[in-house]
């Protein structure tokens with residue numbers, strides 16, 4: 224039992240954090256979205272070069288052969304940086320699914336940056352960046368279908384988050400690549416991965432929202448003192464930090480091999496609540512400025528609003544957790560139980 | 564990162580489980596806060612525990628422990644609570660003063676006090692708070708005046724848990740009469756049976772006398788009973804408070820066992836359970852797991868050479884608030900039976916939910932109120948300016 228990241232895991236996370244600090248500031252993000260775009264091709268190429276896309280793909284298929292625990296902190300960093308490009312979904316959900324489904328050639332193309340696959344899943348029906356997609360992968364519990372871009376009709380669904388270019392998808396063709404039990408299992412696997420990595424991003428957003436609020440509260444003066452010296456402000460931010468502290472270990476445990484679906488559900492709920500509390504506290508702490516688009520607060524609030532509901536809402540996940548609680552033993556010795 | 568138990572850890576769990584199955588009393592002991600009889604029954608249990616060398620598993624062997632790491636401590640606690648073994652009457656000693664002495668005590672103090680602490684032969688109370696010094700502990704007025712080889716203690720301590728029946732206390736006293744606030748304070752150990760100590764039981768919200776007022780009038784203690792140097796009391800007490808909030812005082816298993824019992828209580832209502840209550844039961848279980856996972860992560864970090872700082876305050880807030888929510892949910896499931904005392908024929912689970920709820924209400928107050936903990940988090944973890 225060792226509940227700490229290894230040095231290698233820590234180094235990988237720092238490498239990604241360094242890249243994002245350089246290449247994905249909120250100023251970069253504003254420039255991109257002001258120009259009406261949500262995808263920076265140069266930055267994406269940089270991420271492809273780092274090899275991060277294929278982190279979870281086995282080495283034999285051209286990836287790094289890592290596990291979720293190796294990359295969970297990278298996903299958190301992407302959340303904190305509000306990275307608009309879909310690294311987390313591609314790395315965490317899409318490529319592992321294509322690999323599971325034996326789509327080796329397509330995996331290789333995505334890893335090179337030559338193909339882009341957008342995913343439609345029962346827990347994530349609106350897809351990001353679909354117009355850039357060369358392929359669309361559509362999962363239902365009955366069938367998994369792979370379609371070329373020309374075989375689908377996309378309808379743009381503008382989001383409050385300026386960096387999310389969403390579309391709904393209707394299929395006009397495509398090939399079924401898995402069915403019945405196999406499709407059902409894939410939906411569950413990909414749903415769990417989607418929830419886990421959305422949770423990771425939410426945790427990053429939560430901490431970032433606290434950090435920018437602390438910085439603001441140290442600067443902004445009212446009644447002749449920094450507002451951060453007032454206890455009401457302190458307690459808002461301290462409560463948000465408590466929520467973060469007790470979401471983080473759940474997230475990290477949910478990234479372990481054989482973590483239960485209930486643990487992942489818990490992580491999604493806990494990180495979602497932490498992000499909700501932190502971003503709303505950030506609005507309050509910033510006062511009138513918190514209600515504008517001039518500070519970054521709204522960017523975190525809007526991303527959290529979206530991620531908290533995509534890949535399963537709190538209600539969905541709580542029902543999953545409750546169902547397990549009602550059907551399995553619960554006690555101190557079940558804390559690290561594995562998925563059967 | 565490896566979230567699986569090693570074979571040795573699994574074997575250790577089995578060893579604890581087997582021992583507990585054989586030794587834990589079948590009937591729960593009477594409360595240690597309600598009568599001398601209950602107190603003595605718990606003291607006797609501590610002796611039994613110590614015979615199995617389970618008194619304090621992380622302590623070095625020379626002081627009655629097993630020298631085990633924190634992960635094994637967690638496993639021990641899990642089996643202890645799962646077996647519904649008695650609450651630890653000497654928690655102020657073993658969880659607070661023990662670690663403090665190991666860090667700041669002299670060799671002679673360690674040899675004198677730790678082994679008897681581990682066996683339960685000497686049960687400890689903490690005597691810090693005063694009527695005018697609660698959250699503002701630095702306002703302590705009780706004084707210790709050096710007189711030859713002794714200190715002479717006088718003053719008024721309050722809210723001292725277990726002090727009605729305990730043997731010894733560790734108290735915070737002003738050794739420098741000219742000093743103010745945090746300076747000039749010292750931590751001194753004194754025998755509660757010394758002449759000049761008057762203990763007044765205080766009845767708590769649940770009717771038990773779980774804490775006492777201590778009136779000290781010219782109580783003589785040998786000068787060697789000071790822990791650390793004169794004037795170091797504040798620094799040492801803050802370290803003790805760190806142990807209290809950090810890891811030891813509330814081990815996660817307590818809440819995991821309670822959440823499991825809550826899930827069973829909910830289950831016994833079958834389909835009649837309201838969906839909102841179902842959600843709250845799930846929340847209680849999730850919170851218990853979140854707390855446990857956080858403590859495992861902290862334990863691993865400490866084993867790897869890390870330190871625990873102001874984040875101890877986040878633990879204290881989290882467990883105390885979760886404990887109230889968990890018990891409140893149980894009371895809501897019980898409905899109009901919630902108010903029944905244990906001996907009422909209609910009481911469920913022998914009234915333990917009501918008892919647990921009342922006890923939980925103290926959580927946000929003792930060990931530093933949650934308001935104070937939020938101040939600490941804001942100022943020391945987040946770096947917000949002092950008010």
Ligand SMILES: Cc1cc2nc3c(=O)[nH]c(=O)nc-3n(C[C@H](O)[C@H](O)[C@H](O)COP(=O)(O)OP(=O)(O)OC[C@H]3O[C@@H](n4cnc5c(N)ncnc54)[C@H](O)[C@@H]3O)c2cc1C
Nearest residue numbers: 689690691692697698722723724925928929930931932934
């Ligand atoms: C069950 C129980 C067991 C205890 N056991 C012990 C023991 O064994 N030994 C011991 O020494 N003490 C013990 N205590 C005492 C405990 O530590 C104090 O009660 C606690 O520190 C609060 O002090 P107080 O009671 O004087 O309340 P006060 O300090 O008067 O606080 C009253 C209220 O004001 C708030 N408040 C005070 N200052 C501030 C501030 N700066 N900012 C915001 N809010 C503030 C508090 O949070 C609280 O809500 C125990 C208490 C309880 C309830």
